[in-house]
Amino acid sequence: MLASANQGGDSDVAVIRLDNPPVNGLSHQVRPTVMAGLEAALADAAVKAIVLTGAGKIFCGGADLRQFNTPAASATPSLQALVERIEASPKPVVAAIDGIAYGGGFELALACHYRLVSPQAKLALPEVKLGLLPGCGGTQRLPRLIGVDAALRIIVGGDPVAALDAVRLGMADVLIEGDFLAAAVAYARRVVVTGGAHPVAAQRPIALADRQMVFTAAREQASKQKRGFPAPLACISCVEAALDLPFEEGLKFEHQQFTALLNGSESKALRHLFFAEREAAKIVDLPSSQARRPITQVGVIGAGTMGAGITMCFANAGMPVILMEARREALERGLALIRKNYAATVAKGKLSQEALESRLSIISTTLDYQDLHDADLVIEAVFEDMVVKKEVFQQLDQVCKPGAIMASNTSRLDLNEIAAGTSRPQDVIGLHFFSPANVMRLLEVVRGAATAADVVAGAMQLAKTIGKIGVLVGVCEGFVGNRMLTPYAREAQFLLEEGASVQQVDRALYNFGMAMGPLAMADMAGLDIARAARLRLAPTRPAHLRYSQVADRICDMGRFGQKTGAGFYRYEAGSRTPIPDPEIEALIERCAQEAQIQRRSLSQEEIVERTIYALINEGARILEQGIAQRASDIDTVYVNGYGFPAYRGGPLFYADTVGLDKVYARICEYHRRHGEYWEPAPLLERLAMTGKNFHGV
Template sequence: MDVTINSPIRTECRGDVLVVEIDNPPVNAGSWAVRKGLVDAVAILEARSDLLAGVIVGAGSTFVSGSDIREFNQPLTWPSMAQVIEAIRACSKPVVAAMHGFALGGGFELALGCDARIAVPGTQVGLPEVTLGILPAAGGTQRLPRCVGLARAMRMICTGERITAEQAGEAGLIDRVVEADLLHHAVELARAMRGKTRDLLDQPVPAEDDGAVAAAEQSALRAGKRRPAVLAAIASIRNAAGPDKLAGMTAERAFFDQLQQSGDAVALRYQFFAEREAVKLPPAVSVEPRPVRTMAVIGGGTMGGGIAISALDAGLEVLLLEQDAEALARGAERVRSHYQGRVAEGKVQERDAAARLAGLTATLDWNVLARADVIIEAVFEDLAVKQDVFRTIDAFARPGAVLATNTSYLDIDAIGAATRRPHDVLGLHFFSPANVMKLLEVVRGDRTAADVLATGMALGRRLRKTPVLCGNAFGFIGNRVFNAYRKQCEYMLEEGAWPEEVDQALEAFGFAMGPFSVADLAGLDIAWRMRKAQAAQRDPRERYVDILDQLCERGRLGRKTRAGYYLHEAGKPAGKTSDAEVRGIIERASARRGLKRRALSAEEIQRRALLAMVNEAALLMREGVASRASDIDVVLAQGYGFPRWAGGPVFWARQQDRAALQADLLRLGESCGYGFELGDVSSLET
């Protein structure tokens, strides 16, 4: 007979084993009601003499996917997850965690706090708290190292790494992996324990080479940019090797309390919720998407190959088209090599790689487009080229197929006009490498149908991307803001900064790379080509910096030509100091502008770059290009290297004094000169 302890918790006796089911949809988050219900269930297990053991299992598609992050801004209410685990630890009868789907964060800590663990294949486990600016606070930094050692615990906790049940079983984190009948096997395991309890806290940390631990620590610090949560996690993990296990638990909680309301944690929680909101369609276009089983990708280059891999990973059939046999062979080999590499690295099972590759058809025959539910072109970024491709697509695609262009800047409506069905056309702006980068800009044309937009957003989620809806404006959200940022950085070159000073200042703020390092990596000719295409529309009164143009005219196109803003000599790390030729070009640009060069501090460089981004964000809101101000932060953090722990330019603006921010934007406009448009920062408040 079922007993309801609390709405998310159900209990059922299976003979002498108490089954405790967590039913808190959609992801069984470890909310207060769940935690309270678990404590009450453990009390029942302890009190009843006819029960020998307990099993905790999740209802629906998952075990426990983490804590309820909404509670992080509230005072801690008894019981915490640590107190739930302490109740399990104090219970005289064993408790088994039966896992499927995801056991993450507090959910995995709950499992580690049980006396045994069992899971089905494919279950993912991990402790991702550091990615939210905090650290595990229910014994995760103390129990995990006792199974896998300090070095691996640092790697897992400091990066938020997820591993499968199979990997966890090999590491000793899971006692059994069973193919089916999870609950049946969990009950049998609990019964077989014959009343014996065991706590991972009671076993010692495995002996390790000090050098391996030190190397893991340095790797975690580099990857985590030495952020406070990473530093605290490393210190807490090291405490696990100390003689006093309870002191380690106490210190872990103290670290968590220090971090919970830190600037990093607040910004990262903001990003977490912003990403959840970004994937939602506005009510006016929130309709059922069209079904998608087959995707055609036109163009098998780096971008097209990455898109094809993403689709294959999502279980879609993929039709890869190219213009000639040689290009097709290269594209197909690019996809095959990816999976061969994943197998060699142990990240994909050989049978799974083979199953995904079986879904790929590489062909020169355009007739196959009639089978596709979604067709996406990934060809050269030129309007005329894309229009030609869409005319051909229009001739072969079946009625109702979604036609997508992977463009970074171009007008979706102009591309859609090349077809007889512009209502079926939208933009899907992937970021390179497309099978790695999470961001996907879903671009709405004037005539794009609501169900086509819904299909684009749903497809993005299926491809495990973060899809963000954008209006059809030059550069959409990301490139529009990035162009304003880059332009401001070029202004600062004319005024007195060197490329490395700008890059170093912005990397110190937290950007993954400075703008000039990014330009060298991507290739300066990409921006140069775009500038030349826009030259006829540019007002001669606007301030225009031609430094990049002059570099390109001299053949300095970035890393691919071994020279751009920096020299890139073969076999040597990229230079971080501009050479005499670049400095001469910059000094002459300053002289032509009539500017006396001056030193710019790192603080001024950072603030001006951020102000330029904030102003452009306000313009995007005014023009309706972005649906929500927070969407802009998601795009910048997911696709452009803006530090997640800083929230994004909109989040940053909200932390500034409004009067000072407005005054600085006015001064920024004066320095930019003719053509500068001042945005209304009040539009960024919601």
């Protein structure tokens, strides 16, 4: 688990090496061994200095998240005790950081007297991304080491700092190339010879002239960028405490804040999602050794907004991609859009001009299906129409090489019907990217009835390669995300007819934490897209079921959302800011009158329940039907693809948090009031009756 040894046969420098794969985490088994090694080195008169390092190319990835909220997290010695012992060491302790030092791992390094980094080292305090803050002195030591401004950026942002930047900021003392451990031992010997007191971060003075401006700006930015997240504000308060309180009092304040966050719902939700994303990559019915269909050359059909974005995904990952269109002008528009998107990224300083040119250089174009013959994977991103997509797949069936994967970007259509139109349904899979495809992290990987196992495994691996969160789903109308979106949107429009304003519905769900309200989101996506789906499904809708005419009537007016400057809202030219429109409110009143609906006052609570509980109920059906592999996959889809607040953990985690008995009771009430749309999902009913939850299924 952990080894302590002397370097090079000499006894003057003790080397303590963390060895706890995969990230050398500070679990309850590791901490006692580190402490024992430290005490042995301190007790040995021959040892003059100590080097703390990690096995492999990792220093330490921090605490074991799975042990949080368990007795193991507080087992002795605590990380705090270990940190204090290192800091108080009369012998110099050198942290030799080769690779990552994250969270508690970097806090361990902060307690050392010196910090050395290799060129590939990365240092971070990423706890904020899990709804926490550095709980072992990080918020108190780092500001003393590098200043308040830089510490706020690192602690509140949570992003890693590369080795050169770490040295420049003062997070590390020296960057070492070559034989890293030998150089670290030599450095330790030099500081022994130098003599004198060794630097202790906790003892450094700290000051800030314009503190009110700095902390006010930090809080305003955190409230805007991390709306609804308490951890960033708690991080800021802890850094402020480093200025206001003696070090020991600051540590106590940090611990209080950490404990409150650890036991709060936000951190539990974010930790749930952290593990959920990793679980999503696992295919339940396939072994980890399953062979994968290789993918190195990709083709994309359709150069519209979606096709252009998908093309960028592969170019960003360094994969050659050929973009195909039926007409030269459409192809040129697609390329222009790609260049525009890349240029915007360069302008923001997030991409170099050289990287832009490199990515463009691996994008080729064609107007001829024959040029797709050598592709390992071809993805169609054409109009969402079954006839059109079948025509494309018939062409691909003729030109693609044997073993090539043929994928559809369909968001709703029956993948099995598409596959049946080819001579090789085993090679057909769905790859549902989310718009904008080059930005959104979610990728629904749709497995058809005949899709081969190596195609599924290859597609899930591809998601990782291009930096997406791949979630495996089955075939049904809308798969996971859009199927759940249907009852969510349905209830939003029913609420309009029953008395809520457009703005009231959107505000209630925005306040709940959604990235956008459902009606503003519909305007952004395009009302004509949703209408096409409704028209396609109209023959399957029972005549006795309630149906809102509001969205159809808005489309009849030529209002398709932002693209036409008007939808549920109106929009000024060149602006995406929704402006409430009295004309639409009048239309809603007419629709309600025609449907003989008595309008009333609606509370924010009912608006949230009607929409969010509709999501939960449909999610329960999806889970029971096996469309999703696990409850956490549904949460992953909805947080990463549909703007569900991460600090609530996803629809099904949120339901568990509320209590399935309470959710079920409300759904039963809505069933009595509003009819069969609200029939409780059998799985939800069973779990509620037995006191279980979704994530125990």
